[in-house]
Amino acid sequence: MELHILLLFMILAAIIAIEIKDLLSSVIAIGSAGFALCLAFLILKAPDLAITQLVVEILCLIILIRATIRKDLPLIIEGRWFFNTISTLIFIAAFLLFAYYALKELPSFGHPMMSVVKKYLEEGTSKTGAVNLVTSVILDFRAYDTLAEATVLFTAVIGIMAVLRRKGRKEISEKDEY
Amino acid sequence: MNIKNQDSYTETGMTLIVKTVTRLTVGLILVYGIYIVLHGHLSPGGGFAGGVIIALSFVHLMLAFGRDIALRKVSKNTVSILESIGALMFLSIAIAGFLGGVFFLNILDKGSPFRLFSAGTIPLSNIAIGLKVGVGLFAIFLTLVILEGSKR
Numbered sequence A: 001m002e003l004h005i006l007l008l009f010m011i012l013a014a015i016i017a018i019e020i021k022d023l024l025s026s027v028i029a030i031g032s033a034g035f036a037l038c039l040a041f042l043i044l045k046a047p048d049l050a051i052t053q054l055v056v057e058i059l060c061l062i063i064l065i066r067a068t069i070r071k072d073l074p075l076i077i078e079g080r081w082f083f084n085t086i087s088t089l090i091f092i093a094a095f096l097l098f099a100y101y102a103l104k105e106l107p108s109f110g111h112p113m114m115s116v117v118k119k120y121l122e123e124g125t126s127k128t129g130a131v132n133l134v135t136s137v138i139l140d141f142r143a144y145d146t147l148a149e150a151t152v153l154f155t156a157v158i159g160i161m162a163v164l165r166r167k168g169r170k171e172i173s174e175k176d177e178y
Numbered sequence B: 001m002n003i004k005n006q007d008s009y010t011e012t013g014m015t016l017i018v019k020t021v022t023r024l025t026v027g028l029i030l031v032y033g034i035y036i037v038l039h040g041h042l043s044p045g046g047g048f049a050g051g052v053i054i055a056l057s058f059v060h061l062m063l064a065f066g067r068d069i070a071l072r073k074v075s076k077n078t079v080s081i082l083e084s085i086g087a088l089m090f091l092s093i094a095i096a097g098f099l100g101g102v103f104f105l106n107i108l109d110k111g112s113p114f115r116l117f118s119a120g121t122i123p124l125s126n127i128a129i130g131l132k133v134g135v136g137l138f139a140i141f142l143t144l145v146i147l148e149g150s151k152r
Helices: A002-019 A023-043 A047-068 A081-104 A115-128 A133-141 A143-163 A167-173 B003-012 B016-038 B047-065 B067-073 B076-099 B122-151
Strands: none
Touching: A002 A023, A023 A047, A047 B047, A047 B122, A115 A133, A133 A143, A133 B122, A143 B076, A143 B122, B016 B047, B016 B122, B047 B067, B047 B122, B067 B122, B076 B122
């Protein structure tokens, strides 16, 4: 029940974030959707994900607010509103139709437990010594995935520092103290 | 917010109230991040979440005091070196598994459950990931702020 309220709240916040004119209000609406997702993780009994979602959401909000606080450019969509509305409605109808057929086939939440998961739950603590089973999976049984994930983050940081570096803008700013 | 306020906002940081509160809280946030990283194998959290909290403490410092004072504490070269150390540490833990024969084998002693020094290489991996994520996300924020300052 609480989960459905949170899902409705997230959908409403997403619609507000798209439709509102002010850019800062839009960022705040995105943030409220993220915090509702954090509560949803808590209700689904995933505290690891809830902590991660909370702190990453705060960091993203800070970066987005700092990026948008000086330029509140209103987004203007004009012309062809009839075509836009009709095509959006058609896509939403198609998505709901296929989602209905796909979600009908899904098993109920957490019910037939997969055999791999059963093995992890039984032998996780005795084999790795870690009490937190999520950590024992992501850093022992599936540590190779975590290595790839860390590589992705490392590549992202290198990419951002290479694209936004100061050296390439020397002619404009003429200061290179960092 | 008018133009005069914007300039003082970026040059010298925020008001005295914010600076005082930041001076009190930034250490607590940093210690909480380190706690989350070290207890990753005992309680919810782990390397990624704790690393983001560590990055947030430095972001907090930079937002309150302006970027020059924060850069005096942690320069961009330090950030680059620390992130590379984190990545290399995680990779060397993975390669150390070859001592037992397999990639990512948990070669250290498992210990007894519910103790801080248990679970073999998992706390070490948590520390490596926490270092890498914290410093990496702070580097992203630093780069975006420096770019924004140089554009105007």
